[in-house]
Amino acid sequence: MAKFSLHKSFTEQLKEHQQNKRISTVKSGWGKGFVDKPIFIKKMLLPHFWASWCLIFLFYCLVTFLPYRVQMFIGKKIGRLLGSISPARKYVLKRNLELAFPELNETERRKLSIAIQQNSGQAVFETGIAWFWPDWRLKRHIKYEKKQIDEAIALAKAGKPILVLSCHFVTLELMARIYAMLITPGIGVYRPSDHPVWEYTQVKGRLRKNLALVDRKDPKSMIKALMRKLPIWYAPDQDYGRKVSIFVPFFGVKDVATVFATHTLAKIKDTLVQPAWTIREGSKYHLYVDKPLDNFPTEDQVADTIRVNQTLEKIIRMAPEQYLWLHRRFKTAPDPKDNRYPGLD
Numbered sequence: 473m474a475k476f477s478l479h480k481s482f483t484e485q486l487k488e489h490q491q492n493k494r495i496s497t498v499k500s501g502w503g504k505g506f507v508d509k510p511i512f513i514k515k516m517l518l519p520h521f522w523a524s525w526c527l528i529f530l531f532y533c534l535v536t537f538l539p540y541r542v543q544m545f546i547g548k549k550i551g552r553l554l555g556s557i558s559p560a561r562k563y564v565l566k567r568n569l570e571l572a573f574p575e576l577n578e579t580e581r582r583k584l585s586i587a588i589q590q591n592s593g594q595a596v597f598e599t600g601i602a603w604f605w606p607d608w609r610l611k612r613h614i615k616y617e618k619k620q621i622d623e624a625i626a627l628a629k630a631g632k633p634i635l636v637l638s639c640h641f642v643t644l645e646l647m648a649r650i651y652a653m654l655i656t657p658g659i660g661v662y663r664p665s666d667h668p669v670w671e672y673t674q675v676k677g678r679l680r681k682n683l684a685l686v687d688r689k690d691p692k693s694m695i696k697a698l699m700r701k702l703p704i705w706y707a708p709d710q711d712y713g714r715k716v717s718i719f720v721p722f723f724g725v726k727d728v729a730t731v732f733a734t735h736t737l738a739k740i741k742d743t744l745v746q747p748a749w750t751i752r753e754g755s756k757y758h759l760y761v762d763k764p765l766d767n768f769p770t771e772d773q774v775a776d777t778i779r780v781n782q783t784l785e786k787i788i789r790m791a792p793e794q795y796l797w798l799h800r801r802f803k804t805a806p807d808p809k810d811n812r813y814p815g816l817d
Contacts, residue, residue: 497671498664506659506684510676524669535600536809540613540755543597551593552586561798563815565589568797571812574721587684587793591690593750595642602645603677607653613648615756620653624746628656633743637734637765639784640796643757645678648705650759652681655692658703660685661694674753691733697712697739708734709784711803712808718774719806722781729804735776738769747783751791760787 497511524526535543555562565588569581576584601610628634628762636658638647660678662685665671683702686693708731711717719727738745744764750757765783769776779803788795802812 475499495668496666497668501644504669504687504690504809506686506697507664507675507679509679510672510682511668512672513668516672521669523698524667528669528673531600531773532604532787535597535604539542543601544594544755547594547597548590549593550596551589551591554593555585555589555743560816564800564813565797567813567815568801571802572797573792574724584793588795591642591752591794592796592798598643598752599645599677602649603673603680610649610653613755614759615753615758616654617760620761621759623763624655624748625746627746627764628703631701633701633740634658634703634764635698635734635737635743635745636705636784637745637747637780638705638707638749639787640707640799641749641751641754641788641791641794642796643750643794644707646757647748647759648678650750650757651705651748651761654759655761656703656792657682658705659683659694659697660705661688661707662686663688664722691737694737696742698737698743704737706737708780709801710799711801714804714808718777720774722801723785725802727806728781728802730777730781732773734780735769735773738776749787749788751794 474519495513495515538546543701550637555565565585569576569585573581573584597755636651638644648658652658662674662678664687665674672763675685684697686697694704694706710731711729712731714729716731716733717729718732720730722728723728734745737743745768746764747762748760750759752758765779768779800813800816805812
C-alpha cells in the first residue's frame, strides 16, 4: 500500500513554531481566562509577516466584493482542486467514509466524497462571510423556524448556563455568528494559533458578534463561563486522544475515542445542553435549534457520551456532505497497535 504524509515533517513544524512563537500573542497556562479582544503588537508588521497580511487582505476583498454565487462556485473548484493535489487528505476522506458508512457502495461513497470536497472548498469563503460580512448582508442568507428561535431566546433570558452542542459542519463559523445574532452572544471554544497574524484575524472575526473565546484545552475557563451563566458553543466530535476520551459507537465504528467533557460540563448547576447547528440549503443558512436534552446529565458517563454521539450522528446525517470528514476522526483505537489509517505514515 502506498504511504502518504499528512503533515509537515517534525523538523519543519518545529522551525515554523519557533519562528512564530518568538512573538506569539497566545497566552499559555491552564485556566488563563477569556480572549475578549484581538491582540496587535508592532512586531507583527515585520517584513516576514507582510505576505500573511497581503493574503488576508486579498481574502477580505474576495469575500466582500465577489457575489455570493461566484464565491460558492469558486469554492467548489478549490475544494476539488485541493482534493486532487492532496493525496493524504483524499486518503483520509476515503477511509472515513469506508468506516462511517459501510452500508454505502463504492459508487455512492465516491459521489459523497466529491460533494464533501466541494463543500470543504466553499467553507473557505463561508469562514470569510462569518468574519467579514455586515449583519444586513448576512441576514439575506439566514433561514430559521421562528418557534425554535423564540424558545431559544426565552431559554437564554431565563439566566441558566447553556452548553450549545454542535459539530464540525463546514458552516460552524456561521452557526456561531448566526446564533449570536438571532438568540444571544456567547463564548466560543477555539484552537489558538501561534502565528500572531492569523491569531489576530481569527479572534477579530470570531468576536464580531460574540463575547469571548476560550482555548479548547482550557476546561477551567469553560467552567467559569458556565458558572457566570454564559452560553458556550461546544463541538465534542473530534479525536483528542485516549487520555481525555472513552470509547463509544459513532456511525459505523463501534469503539470511537470520544471526549466525555459534555457529561462533565453539564454537571455544573442548572446547565442545559442545547443542540444547535447550521446547514446550507441553497443560498440560505438554516439555523436549527433543538430543545435541551432532557434528563442530562445522568450519573452514567458512558451512557451520556453515547447519547451525545447519537445526537450528533442524527444531525450529521441531515447533510453528511457538509461535515468535516477530512480529519482522522477514528484515529485512536482501543488497541494502540490498531491502525485504522494504514496508508498514512
